[in-house]
Amino acid sequence: MAEMTLVEAVNLALHYEMAHDPNVIVLGEDVGDNGGVFRATVGLKDQFGFKRVIDTPLAEALIGGVAVGMATQGLRPVAEFQFQGFVFPAMEHLMCHAARIRNRTRGRLTCPAVFRAPFGGGIHAPEHHSESVEALFAHVPGFKVVVPSSPQRAYGLLLAAIRSNDPVMFFEPKRIYRTVKSDVTNNGEALPLDTCFTLRKGRDVTLVTWGACVVESLQAAKTLSAQGIEVEVIDLASIKPVDMNTILRSLEKTGRLLVVHEASKTCGVGSEILARVAEQAMCLLKAPPKRVTGMDTIMPYYKNEAYFMIQEQDIVLAARALVEGWK
Numbered sequence: 001m002a003e004m005t006l007v008e009a010v011n012l013a014l015h016y017e018m019a020h021d022p023n024v025i026v027l028g029e030d031v032g033d034n035g036g037v038f039r040a041t042v043g044l045k046d047q048f049g050f051k052r053v054i055d056t057p058l059a060e061a062l063i064g065g066v067a068v069g070m071a072t073q074g075l076r077p078v079a080e081f082q083f084q085g086f087v088f089p090a091m092e093h094l095m096c097h098a099a100r101i102r103n104r105t106r107g108r109l110t111c112p113a114v115f116r117a118p119f120g121g122g123i124h125a126p127e128h129h130s131e132s133v134e135a136l137f138a139h140v141p142g143f144k145v146v147v148p149s150s151p152q153r154a155y156g157l158l159l160a161a162i163r164s165n166d167p168v169m170f171f172e173p174k175r176i177y178r179t180v181k182s183d184v185t186n187n188g189e190a191l192p193l194d195t196c197f198t199l200r201k202g203r204d205v206t207l208v209t210w211g212a213c214v215v216e217s218l219q220a221a222k223t224l225s226a227q228g229i230e231v232e233v234i235d236l237a238s239i240k241p242v243d244m245n246t247i248l249r250s251l252e253k254t255g256r257l258l259v260v261h262e263a264s265k266t267c268g269v270g271s272e273i274l275a276r277v278a279e280q281a282m283c284l285l286k287a288p289p290k291r292v293t294g295m296d297t298i299m300p301y302y303k304n305e306a307y308f309m310i311q312e313q314d315i316v317l318a319a320r321a322l323v324e325g326w327k
Contacts, residue, residue: 001183001184001185001186002183002184002186003181003182003183003184004151004181004182004183004184005151005177005178005179005180005181006148006150006151006154006172006173006176006177006178006180007038007039007040007172007177007178008151008184009151009152009154009155009158009184010040010116010154010155010158010172011039011040011041011042011043011044012155012184012186013154013155013156013158013159013162014026014040014041014044014078014158015043015044015047016159016186016188017158017159017162017163018044018047018048018052019047020188021076021162022052023074023075023076024052024075024076024077024078024162025052025053025054025070025075025076025077025078026041026044026048026052026053026054026077026078026079026080027053027054027055027056027063027066027067027077027078027079027080028041028054028055028056028063028079028080028081028082028116029055029056029057029058029063029080029082030055030082031044031045031053031054031055031056031080032044032045032050032053032054032055033045033055036080036082037082037083037118038118038174038177040080040116040172041053041080059089060081060086060087060088060089060090061089061090061092061093063079063080063081063090064079064087064089064090064091064092064093064094064098064115065090065093065097066079067079067093067098067113067115068093068094068097068098068101068111068113070113071098071110071111071112071113071167072101072109072110072111076112076113076114076162076163077113077114078113078114078116078162079113079114079115079116080116080117081115081116081117082117082118083117083118083119083125083128083129083131084117084118084119084120084131084132084133084171085119085127085128085129085130085131085133086117086128087115087117094115094137094140094143094167094169095140097111098111098113098115098142098143098167099111099140099141099142099143099167100141100142102142102166103142110165110166111166111167112162112163112164112165112166112167113167113168114158114161114162114164114167114168114170115167115168115169115170116170116171116172117169117170117171117172118171118172118173118174118177119131119132119133119134119147119171119172119173119174119211120132120173120174120175120211120212120262121175121262121299121305121308121309122174122175122212122305122309123174123175124302124305125302126301127298127299127300127301130299130305131299132211132261132262132263132264132294133263134147134169134171134239134263134269135239135263135267135268135269135272137169137239137240138239138240138269138272142166142167143166143167143168143169143240144161144164144166144167144168144169144193144238144240144241145168145169145171145238145239145240146161146168146169146170146171146193146237146238146239147171147172147173147210147211147236147237147239148170148172148173148237149173149176149180149210149211149212149214149215149235149237150180150182150214150235151180151181151182151183151184152182152183152184152185153191153197153235153237154172155184155186156189156190156191157170157190157191157193157237158170159188159189159190159191160190160191160192160193161193163190164193168193171211173211173212175212176212176215179215180215192238193238193241194238194241194243195237195238195243195246196208196234196235196236196237196238196243196246196247197234197235197237198232198233198234198235198246198250199214199218199233199234199235200218200221200231200232200233201230201232202221202230202231202232202233202253202254203230203232203253203254204229204230204231204254204256204319204323205224205229205230205231205232205254205256205257205258205319205322205323206231206232206234206247206250206251206253206254206256206257206258207220207221207231207232207233207234207258207259207260207315207319208234208236208247208257208258208259208260208270208273209233209234209235209236209259209260209261210235210236210237210239210261210269211261211262212262213260213261213262213310214233214235216260216310216311216312216315217233217260217315218233219312220312220313220315220316220319221233223312223316224316224319224320227320229319229320229323231258231319232250232253232254234246234247234250236269236273239269242269242272242273242276244273244276244277244280247273247277248277248280248281248284251277251281251284251285252284255284255285255286255287256285256286256287256289256322256323257273257274257277257285257289257290257322258289258290258291258292258315258318258319258322259273259274259289259290259291259292259293260291260292260293260310260315260318261291261292261293261294262293262294262309262310263293263294264293264294264295264296264297265291265293265294265295265296266296268291268293270291270293271291274289274291277289287322287323287325290318290321290322292310292314292315292318293310294308294309294310295307295308
């Protein structure tokens with residue numbers, strides 16, 4: 001066990017799985033000699049060689065297409081897109097082939113590929129470097145979509161993603177790549193890809209969040225506790241499939257739902273969670289559910305970035321409104 005950052009945990013998981021499965025291949029722009037733009041793949045090429053750690057051209061369509069081809073032929077590629085906003089040139093291969101190949105071939109072929117990408121704002125970068133479009137991929141049948149929010153979960157979820165026989169979109173919140181540290185046990189133990197993680201128990205509000213917003217959510221829960229409001233904080237982690245059982249069990253206690261996500265509000269994953277609660281458990285609610293989200297705008301440049309990013313006080317006010325009954 002060792003204390004490490006989230007990006008170091010990603011690196012550790014890649015080292016572990018490549019050492020234990022010779023079919024695991026890492027590919028992407030600068031993943032070899034430079035160790036990736038955020039150093040998530042540092043050391044891999046030195047240990048496993050250029051045939052298993054492949055520096056690609058600056059061509060996301062190529063990365064997506066090659067990864068799909070590798071996966072259908074028995075390899076387990078882990079393809080890195082330098083930023084989530086750079087994935088769009090590869091969408092033809094991801095949506096039309098990776099996500100559909102099992103169905104198209106009636107199970108004869110599968111696509112056990114992981115597509116990694118840093119995502120989210122907060123690092124003073126232009127809009128393509130700061131996007132949060134996890135809902136786009138959650139809408140596509142055939143994908144699993146995963147967002148870790150701590151080093152231990154990054155390690156365990158990435159191992160599970162690589163071992164999955166279906167394609168996994170693995171989005172890493174780069175704002176907390178190095179700011180969140182915790183102990184990680186390098187034991188090769190994977191975490192389930194279909195389960196929420198309850199990070200804090202509470203009786204008054206169920207707060208569902210994921211990615212970097214977990215940090216502000218836990219801070220807000222601590223502040224609210226001092227004000228007499230106990231918030232149960234759930235890290236969704238698996239954007240798809242969504243673990244509604246954990247959320248509904250929490251709502252049986254609290255009766256109030258708050259969803260917090262950095263992505264834009266309209267058609268975000270929060271909308272899906274609220275819709276499912278309305279369909280399955282409206283009778284549990286003591287108050288209309290609320291969302292604290294990013295704006296329906298393009299991520300602004302760094303001088304205005306703070307206006308877009310969710311602050312602790314935004315969450316505190318929304319939770320108090322739920323409990324105290326004001327709008």
